[in-house]
Amino acid sequence: MLYTVIDINTFYSEMEKDDLILSYKGDITQELLSAIYPIIETRLEKEVEDSKRRRKIFHVLVECLQNVYHHMESFKNNTSIEFEKVNVGGLFMMSRGEENSYRVFTGNFILNEKLEVLKQRIDKVNAMNAQELKAFYLGSLSTSELSDKGGAGLGIIDMARKSENKLEYQFHPLTDSYSFFTLAVKIN
Amino acid sequence: MAENLIIEGSGKTPTIKLLFETGSIEISGKSIPENSIGFYQPVYSWIDNYAAKPSAKTEIKIQLEYFNTSSSKCLLDIFRKFEAIKKTGKSEIEVLWHYEADDEDMMEAGDDYNSLVDLTFRLIKI
Numbered sequence: 001m002l003y004t005v006i007d008i009n010t011f012y013s014e015m016e017k018d019d020l021i022l023s024y025k026g027d028i029t030q031e032l033l034s035a036i037y038p039i040i041e042t043r044l045e046k047e048v049e050d051s052k053r054r055r056k057i058f059h060v061l062v063e064c065l066q067n068v069y070h071h072m073e074s075f076k077n078n079t080s081i082e083f084e085k086v087n088v089g090g091l092f093m094m095s096r097g098e099e100n101s102y103r104v105f106t107g108n109f110i111l112n113e114k115l116e117v118l119k120q121r122i123d124k125v126n127a128m129n130a131q132e133l134k135a136f137y138l139g140s141l142s143t144s145e146l147s148d149k150g151g152a153g154l155g156i157i158d159m160a161r162k163s164e165n166k167l168e169y170q171f172h173p174l175t176d177s178y179s180f181f182t183l184a185v186k187i188n
Numbered sequence: 189m190a191e192n193l194i195i196e197g198s199g200k201t202p203t204i205k206l207l208f209e210t211g212s213i214e215i216s217g218k219s220i221p222e223n224s225i226g227f228y229q230p231v232y233s234w235i236d237n238y239a240a241k242p243s244a245k246t247e248i249k250i251q252l253e254y255f256n257t258s259s260s261k262c263l264l265d266i267f268r269k270f271e272a273i274k275k276t277g278k279s280e281i282e283v284l285w286h287y288e289a290d291d292e293d294m295m296e297a298g299d300d301y302n303s304l305v306d307l308t309f310r311l312i313k314i
Contacts, residue, residue, distance in 0.1 A: 030222050034199055037220070052290050055254065062220050062256050069222050141264060142304050154257035162293075 018095035018103065028069050028090040028108075036065070040094065047096065056162045057102050057187050063155045063162075064104045064185055065092065071108040071181070078111060091182070099188070107182040115171055115179060121153055122167050122183075125160045133161045163187045193234045201227055202252060206234050211243025211279060215263075216251040216286075224258035228266070235269045242279035246270065248307075251286035251314070252294070260297070267305040274307060283309045 021043060022036065040061055048054040068090045091107030110118065128136060137157045160167055168184040197203035202217035221227045248270065255263065267283070274281045285298030295311055302309035 033222065037199060051288075052292070055291065055293070059254060059256075062254070066220075066222055066256060066258070138300055138304065141260060141300075154261065158257045 018097040021094045021096060022092070023094075024090075024092045026089045028065070028072055028092065030069070033065055033069065036092075037062070048100075053187075059162045060159055060185055060187055061094065061104050063159050064106050064183065067155050067159075067183070068092065068106045068108045071110055074114075075109045075111065075178070097186075102187045103184060104187075105182065105184045107180060109174075109178050110171075110181040111178050112173075112176070115181075118156075118181070119169075119171070121156050122169055125156055126166045128160070130161070130164070133157060137161060159185050193230060195230070204231060206231065206238070208238060209243065211238075211246035213246065213248040214251075215266075216249070218253050219255040219259040219263075221256075221259070224256070224262045228259075228262040231262075231266060232269065235266065235273075239269070239273050239276075242273050244279060246273070246279045246281040248281065248283045249286070250283065250298075253288075255297075264301065264304060267301055267307060271305045271307055281307055283307050284312055285309055286312045286314050289313050 022040065024032075024036075037058075041058060044054045044057055048057065072090050090109075091105070093103075093105040095103050095105075097103055125133065125136070137154065140154055140157060156167070163185045165186050165188065168186075170182045172180040172182070174180055192208055193204065193206040195201070195204040197217040200218060200221045202215050202219045205212070205214040207213075215231075219227075248267075250263070270281050270283075273279055283298075283301070285301070287294035287298060295313075298309060298311045302311075
């Protein structure tokens with residue numbers, strides 16, 4: 001596997017110390033997501049009493065998974081890369097850690113040309129407080145165009161809003177044209 | 189001839205009931221599809237047809253448990269279409285935004301849409 005990068009392994013073992021709920025490596029399809037959502041929902045209903053918090057966790061999970069899904073779709077549809085050399089797979093993990101916190105970890109390939117925009121967006125969001133995030137969200141909602149490929153960058157803002165935490169990310173350069181992108185979101 | 193549009197809900201998509209004669213619009217359940225535009229396309233088309241001969245009163249009932257960010261954009265587009273109908277003066281339009289008593293985020297979302305579009309919103313606690 002191309003993405004057995006040390007950082008990811010470190011993260012993986014760290015998450016395994018938590019109570020690992022679900023771990024998946026491979027193609028992330030609509031069918032897979034349809035199967036995952038009810039599993040997680042049932043689990044959260046058992047573990048999280050506060051329905052408000054349960055909704056937040058589920059919401060973050062959905063945005064994270066759809067982010068990977070859209071990245072993978074656009075990566076697979078890009079013809080400039082020789083895919084036979086790449087095992088096009090995504091990573092997804094969800095765990096429960098200390099003080100009943102939840103962590104969602106995702107990983108996906110990304111074209112290097114898209115890397116800077118994504119990095120800037122996450123850094124921008126990470127620097128914002130709750131009020132600024134809300135204003136940024138509403139501004140993006142009312143002005144941005146939505147494509148069938150993705151959500152106009154709203155997902156990143158929403159992950160930060162709902163998790164009330166900074167988004168942790170890394171880019172692992174793999175070739176001149178693409179990298180592996182990992183994102184971790186913690187919900188206290 | 190305009191027809192009603194009814195779409196049964198699924199694990200990822202809401203139940204949609206668009207009734208032409210009574211001007212009764214309902215979107216309820218979960219809205220977390222990967223391709224929201226594709227899902228809401230028939231709704232857009234229906235509203236475009238409805239705009240030609242809307243009912244004197246239009247009631248839009250929204251009762252969502254969850255919606256993802258791409259659906260949030262589609263909802264705004266739907267409200268904007270109704271805003272355009274309102275501007276023609278052909279229909280009185282009211283949005284009934286339902287939220288669970290403990291779901292402040294959903295209440296806030298209703299409030300946010302209220303601030304973004306020129307439609308009458310009623311926030312209804314369930």
